[in-house]
Amino acid sequence: MSKLVQHTYDVDLNWNEDRQGTLSSNKLSDSIEVATPPEFPGGVEGVWSPEHLFIASVSSCFMTTFGAIAEYSKLKYEDLSVPATGTMSNKSGKFVMSEIILRPKLVIMDENQKDKALRILQKAEEACLITRSIKTDVKLEPEVVVGVAG
Structure with missing residues (x-):
């Protein structure tokens, strides 16, 4: 136990x-x-607004979770940005934050690490404590770029 x-x-x-x-x-x-x-x-x-802060809590949790998993997995990266879009709708008759799309862009230097980087991005979304605590549908649209941050 x-x-x-x-x-x-x-x-x-x-x-x-x-x-x-x-x-x-x-x-x-x-x-x-x-x-x-x-x-x-x-x-x-x-x-x-509370809506901005809600989306920010999901995206910042994703970033910190990714950082921890990447460190543990010894993935070296040059840059990470996480644009996020939240959609509020009243489909059910009451307003709810119905969807958040995370579009992380990760810059790495080693082409051979691209698949590993994508797996770690996916793992970070699944392990994020905030995402696991909400009922909003969180979608991940990751991009891994090989090259220099900029």
Whole structure:
């Protein structure tokens, strides 16, 4: 039987005005302004929304998971970018984040490592703790490029 391991993460949200607030944590130095996205009544342009943060949590979890697996697997890479697109829809009658597409672009120098790199990208998507914790459909459209980052 495995030992129960738990981690906690505290976040504070303070309302500023209208539909805007500030997220912070006593463990972090930066705060983030958040607001209703502009697609909804009272939404604010140019401010992070819960929807952006939701997608960001999936893409950043993918990146950190990939980094850990790549290190363990001794895969050397030059660069990684992870553009992500989330789709919110009301197909079921209520708005939900129905799909997130991750489009990681990985730059490696060794052509012989391309298949290994693709396997590790796939493993990272499957092992991501955030992705495993949500019901949103997460799709992976990876690209591995051999050459110099740029």
